Amino acid sequence: MKFELLKNKNFVLLLIGQVVSGAGSKMQSFALALYVLNITGSASKFATILSLSFVPELIIGPISGVIVDWVNRKKLVVLLDVLSGLLALIFAFMYLINNSLSIFRLSILVVLLSIISTIFQPAITTILPSIVDKEKLPEANSLWTVTSSAANILAPIIAGVLLQYLGLSFILVINSISFLLSGLSEVFIQVPRNNNLPEKITVKSFWIDFTEGIKFIVNQKLILSICILLMTINFFLSPIITIGQPYILKNIFNATDIQYGLFQSGLIIPMFIAPLLFTLASRKFQLKNLMIKSLGISSLIILSLSFISNSLFLKLTKVSLIPIIILFIIFFTIMLFDLIANLAIYTIEQDFVPLNILGRVESAMMSLSFALAPLGQIIFGLLFDKFPIGICILAGGLLNIISIFICKKLMDK
Secondary structure (H helix, E strand, O other): OOOOOOOHHHHHHHHHHHHHHHHHHHHHHHHHHHHHHHHHOOOOOOOOOOOOOOHHHHHHHHHHHHHHHHHHHHHHHHHHHHHHHHHHHHHHHHHHOOOOOHHHHHHHHHHHHHHHHHHHEEEEHHHHHHHOOHHHHHHHHHHHHHHHHHOOHHHHHHHHHHHHHOOHHHHHHHHHHHHHHHHHHOOOOOOOOOOOOOOOOOHHHHOOOOOOOOHHHHHHHHHHHHHHHHHHHHHHHHHHHHHHHHHHHHOOOOOOOOHHHHHHHHHHHHHHHHHHHHHHOOOOOOOOHHHHHHHHHHHHHHOOOOHHHHHHHHHHOOOOOOOOOHHHHHHHHHHHHHHHHHHHHHHHHHHOHHHHHHHHHHHHHHHHHHOOHHHHHHHHHHHHHHOOOHHHHHHHHHHHHHHHHHHHHHHHO
């Protein structure tokens, strides 16, 4: 991987901001998940809170793309980072006053942060290709992932220790500071003005721009196939990772908070390896083929989770750390191939979609991709509580492999 991009001041400033806020968000996300599991012990309640984060994406996702393509993107990302910082600080004070956060208040925090993220994500996606040359986008995406991973690798460990000894409020304060620092770094970025604000803002002008992103997706077979593929993955696969992983660790393997933190930190390592493999593989394979191969491999590996989460497996392993180590190896490999697939998707999108409508297309793709995610989280959360988790994982994994095969056929037509 080359590092000529580090001479690009705008890219470096954007990267620093995202690394700082990403590390804080990683700590907060980890701490919130652990906090909910510790106070409820229920996969279904945990899944319900996670599913709330997808609701804003479904409701305001497509609208956010129009906003991103209309307004000054630099000012928008600075404003959103500052809002995120203030929001985390407010809830930190709530925790200090009440010495806890209720499930209801946690749900509000998750929804508000998700609303901000829903607008922020397409804004960042459109800024990157506007400050980086097109031929350097694969390298930029790879370097972005590697650098962000370096900051995040210790976040779960630190969060696990801080949560145990200092409480959730301290982590919320740290995340607040990280967002404010991110916003400060973004102030100095020079972003070309690609926004297309109409001379007169009306319902008609909004509707025309709103539907333009959707029409582009519908008329482009490759982009539409990717949306359908991501939709099915977020229904069948994401719940197994987001709910199944902490549930297996905490409720089946009885891992401590610090062990869980070490486990999560170890899963940052694939983020260093995947960009390097992606850069090499993208020279040999078409991006769409690389995406399909990577997703297919990770889906096959997920099937092994149905065995190690079985009580028979626990009886066969006499040392308590062995199941955790095996689980780590499985998720390490899954993460590695999923990240390669994600990098392929980001690069396809940035390369394929015109910059002037990228915000609308990105937000519409995100909304379509996560359309079934809340339902998947809730269904699998309930299934994990009612049935052996191994059976649920086996069924979800097989259905996901079938969906990948079908989507590949659609792309090849």
